[in-house]
């Protein structure tokens with residue numbers, strides 16, 4: 001079983017690798033070129049693993065604050081020093097987002113950069129990017145089971161730093177956290193360490209399947225981890241979890257494979273399904289049409305067109321989702337941007353709109 005899981009990890013990481021290096025090339029802001037593993041053997045090298053002591057804050061796990069006036073250059077927050085937040089551009093009047101990326105991500109890589117751009121196009125925010133790029137590096141397979149737990153401990157320290165700050169305090173209830181892939185899993189563990197209050201919202205972007213721990217809630221992302229947990233599924237069952245695990249779960253285009261994701265290799269296809277979730281979410285921040293999703297109890301009913309929700313049953317998936325949304329929702333997108341298809345007209349059921357254009 002363990003050997004099997006490791007094998008799966010290697011496949012998954014290799015698959016993710018493709019998409020990461022692809023998005024990296026597309027991104028102009030790249031001031032930290034990274035060496036990518038060239039072979040499977042490289043994945044087992046332990047050279048770049050996290051050095052002791054295993055204590056938070058850890059120098060390889062950094063919190064960068066971005067605001068509208070500091071979009072280009074993040075301010076490094078030091079959770080051991082209250083002055084650090086006091087002297088930063090953090091503004092308690094603005095909504096606060098804490099973003100945790102997946103494997104191989106980083107604050108200067110897509111999708112972190114694209115997400116910030118989208119939010120600052122919309123308005124004023126405090127966006128804190130959790131940069132642990134070198135902490136959960138791919139070669140550290142031996143630490144992979146353990147690293148998310150450690151990461152969640154350090155993130156809970158950040159949450160408490162904001163919560164008890166003498167000048168710029170923000171309670172966890174007013175914080176929206178967004179996690180992609182393993183980052184979604186990590187956010188599910190943060191709840192285990194918060195002693196007072198609860199995170200306001202966790203948005204899980206295709207939580208990775210690698211750490212799926214059966215039904216033990218304290219080891220994974222679930223609806224008890226925040227006042228509101230919404231989860232988008234795009235690579236469910238392969239690199240992503242099936243769920244449902246949140247208050248509201250969204251299965252995009254059926255939830256496990258995405259239009260425009262047929263590639264030459266199966267690795268590329270799988271990682272494309274998994275990574276497509278962030279462009280959907282990012283588009284939802286400023287989308288005029290919106291990703292209107294309708295409730296439907298399961299994939300089977302969705303596929304054969306049994307679900308015909310009332311107009312009032314539809315909810316907007318993504319950033320502007322109502323916190324009252326409960327249950328399982330399905331939504332169809334375009335294959336290319338803009339992905340959102342807007343509100344499905346009067347005479348439709350969920351599948352009656354042609355799936356992919």
Ligand SMILES: *[C@@H]1O[C@H](CO)[C@@H](O)[C@H](O)[C@H]1NC(C)=O
Pocket residue numbers: 079080081082164165166
């Ligand atoms: C920051 O201020 C709070 C509230 O005054 C205090 O409890 C905490 O110990 C301070 N943290 C640091 C790192 O000085």
Ligand SMILES: *[C@@H]1O[C@H](CO)[C@@H](O)[C@H](O)[C@H]1NC(C)=O
Pocket residue numbers: 216217218219
């Ligand atoms: C769930 O996981 C936690 C943390 O690993 C463990 O302490 C607890 O015993 C587990 N609960 C069950 C029911 O297995």
Ligand SMILES: [Ca+2]
Pocket residue numbers: 188189191217218219220221222224225
């Ligand atoms: Ca949990």
